[in-house]
Amino acid sequence: MPDGTAAMLVCAAQLGALLTGWLAVQLGRTDEYGRPAYAPLGLLCVLVFGPPLLLVLGALHTFVMTTPVALAADAAARRGAGPLWLWQCVCVAASGALYAAAIAAAGAPYLSTWAWISASGALPLLGVAWFRRAQQRRGRPYSRGAVWFRVLSAGFLLTGTVVVACCVALATGLVGAYEAPRPAEGAMRGVWTSEDGRAEVRLRGGGGAEFSGVPYEGWDREGRCDGTGTWRYVPRDGAVRGTVDFDVAGEDCRLGAWTVGGTAERPELYALFGDPDAGDVRILVKQASP
Incomplete structure (x- = not known):
């Protein structure tokens, strides 16, 4: 042999x-x-x-x-x-x-x-x-x-x-699964931008928000929102630790809810576009506090 x-x-x-x-x-x-x-x-x-x-x-x-x-x-x-x-x-x-x-x-x-x-x-x-x-x-x-x-x-x-x-x-749980951060509502205030710099959201105290080039998923294409509106932070339990609900005033674009992700040191807001199992992800990264 x-x-x-x-x-x-x-x-x-x-x-x-x-x-x-x-x-x-x-x-x-x-x-x-x-x-x-x-x-x-x-x-x-x-x-x-x-x-x-x-x-x-x-x-x-x-x-x-x-x-x-x-x-x-x-x-x-x-x-x-x-x-x-x-x-x-x-x-x-x-x-x-x-x-x-x-x-x-x-x-x-x-x-x-x-x-x-x-x-x-x-x-x-x-x-x-x-x-x-x-x-x-x-x-x-x-x-x-x-x-x-x-x-x-x-x-x-x-x-x-x-x-x-x-x-x-x-x-x-011996093999670590990803666990999203769960920041306090006050920590959500500030400037969130995309990595390419094309999109920006400013979350202000009292629920006010400013939007610039923020992507949203339309019926047949991906659009972008500009203007002002409101935001509301919704903490959750489980794998998804929180979401932010956006409402753009006077605009025909529905940003909907963006999910809190990233890490405690580098928090993110993201939304999935397309197929939920294999879709594209759009990410906003926290940049600064107001």
Whole structure:
């Protein structure tokens, strides 16, 4: 049984489990503007192209990580003291440090990159060691079909475990969902502008407001409101912590309610235009207090 086949399949299985866990988290929550954190077309591409890509990545990982580590550990164990598993740990950590240094040069954090790369080499080495011991016990090598069957079965079990763990983390709040700020009404007063500077709202004390180029969604097009009017802050409980209801005086444009978002340090007001699940978002950012 070629060790490379087992290493490639085990690596592909662990990457598949990680990818499935990531998808489970994305499917279970929305982004900070209330939209699903995934696109249906992107999900379809992952399902179609994911399996062959995982095999390619598994083969690449075996070539650049598992095989060099295994050869170096075998040579070190034959010439030096200590068990093979200890030399494998040393070699996989050293290889991870080298690859992490190259990636960190591009701007990635070194320690976390080193930890992820080193961890990615552990399971393939364990899989190869398991097949070696199993072959010694049975007295004959495994066929490629048997290797595929055993690794894929273990991969499905690992994937199921990861999905359950991610669902539990979502249900218990261990995987942090976005939580909008809940400012006091007085903190809403001030100037709110779009990032491109085309839209501006001035919220004054007593409920007065001034509008300049503020977008609104019409029946067949997107329009913009100018003039004066009123605003009313409505705090809420739950994922949406508050909204601001706008009313423009004497204008045929309905701004409606804009939702409070952003962070406590950078509060935003936003509105979704188009499809609620995948629409465009219009954002106003708090700039200054009156």
